[in-house]
Amino acid sequence: MLVEKEPSTWKELQNCVGQVFRDIGFEVLVDEKDFQLRGGDTVNLDVWAKDIELPTMPTIHICECKYWKETVPKEKVHAFRTVVSDAGGSVGYIISQKGFQEGAEQAASQTNINLITWDDFQQIFxxxxxxxxxxxxxxxxxxxxxxxxxxxxxxxxxxxxxxxxxxxxxxxxxxxxxxxxxxxxxxxxxxxxxxxxxxxxxxxxxxxxxxxxxxxxxxxxxxxxxxxxxxxxxx
Structure with missing residues (x-):
C-alpha cells in the first residue's frame, strides 16, 4: 500500500491520490476550485498532477475520484473526457469505489481516459x-x-x-x-x-x-x- 491508511471517503480518496503523486515528485493540485479551461469556462478538479521529469514535455494527469455507493455511468465518462481535453490533460483517470456501469468502458475505449479502482491506481504508479x-x-x-x-x-x-x-x-x-x-x-x-x-x-x-x-x-x-x-x- 502506498499510503498509511486506506481511504474511506471521497475526500480521503482524492487526498490519497494526491499524496501518491506528491511522493513521486509531481506538481499536484487537490480539490482545485474554478480551474481554468480552454475557452474560458471553469471546473472543479479532484486531482491535477504534472510530471515534470521531462520539463519540455510534461505529462498532465487528471483524476476524478468517485467514492460512490453506485457504479459510475457512461455519461460521467463522456463529461470527463471533455474536461480532460479542455484542461490540457495528457491522461485522465476515473477512480471508482464500486466500478462502472455497462457502456462506460465502451465510452472510454480508444481514448486517454482510464477507468480504474484505487488498487489499480496504486499498481499503475x-x-x-x-x-x-x-x-x-x-x-x-x-x-x-x-x-x-x-x-x-x-x-x-x-x-x-x-x-x-x-x-x-x-x-x-x-x-x-x-x-x-x-x-x-x-x-x-x-x-x-x-x-x-x-x-x-x-x-x-x-x-x-x-x-x-x-x-x-x-x-x-x-x-x-x-x-x-x-x-x-x-x-
Missing part, C-alpha cells in the same frame, strides 16, 4: 513511487556519508575523543540502517520490511508508506545528531 521514495532515503543517507568522506576525519574531531566515539556510534547506526534498506530492495520489498538497529532492535512493516516514512524520520534524526556534534549544517 507503484514502480515510480518506490523509485522516488528509495531516492529520497538514499539522498539523505548519501548527504551524511559524503560529508564524512570530505571533511569529517580531517577537520571536525581532531583531538576530541568523546565526540569521535559518539560520532562512530551514530555512523554505525546509519550503516546498519543502510544495509537493511539495501537488503529490502534486493529482495524486491517482500513483506515484512524491516528496520534493524545495531543493538538488534527490529521494526517490521507490512505497509510501504509507513516503512519509508519511518526510514526518512530516522535518517533525518541521525543527520541532526551529526549536526549537533559538528556544530554546523550538513548539506
Amino acid at each position: 507503484e514502480e515510480k513511487w518506490v523509485k522516488s521514495m528509495y531516492s529520497q532515503v538514499k539522498d539523505k543517507i548519501d548527504s551524511i556519508l559524503n560529508y564524512i568522506n570530505s571533511r569529517y576525519l580531517s577537520n571536525d574531531f581532531k583531538g576530541e575523543g568523546e565526540k569521535y566515539l559518539k560520532s562512530i556510534r551514530i555512523l554505525g547506526r546509519l550503516l546498519s540502517l543502510q544495509s537493511t534498506f539495501i537488503y529490502d530492495l534486493i529482495k524486491e520489498s517482500k513483506y515484512p520490511l524491516k528496520i534493524v538497529e545495531p543493538d538488534g532492535t527490529t521494526q517490521e512493516f507490512t505497509n510501504r508508506k509507513k516503512y519509508f516514512t519511518e526510514l526518512l524520520k530516522i535518517v533525518e534524526s541521525i543527520k541532526q545528531q551529526f549536526e549537533g556534534i559538528v556544530g554546523r549544517k550538513i548539506d
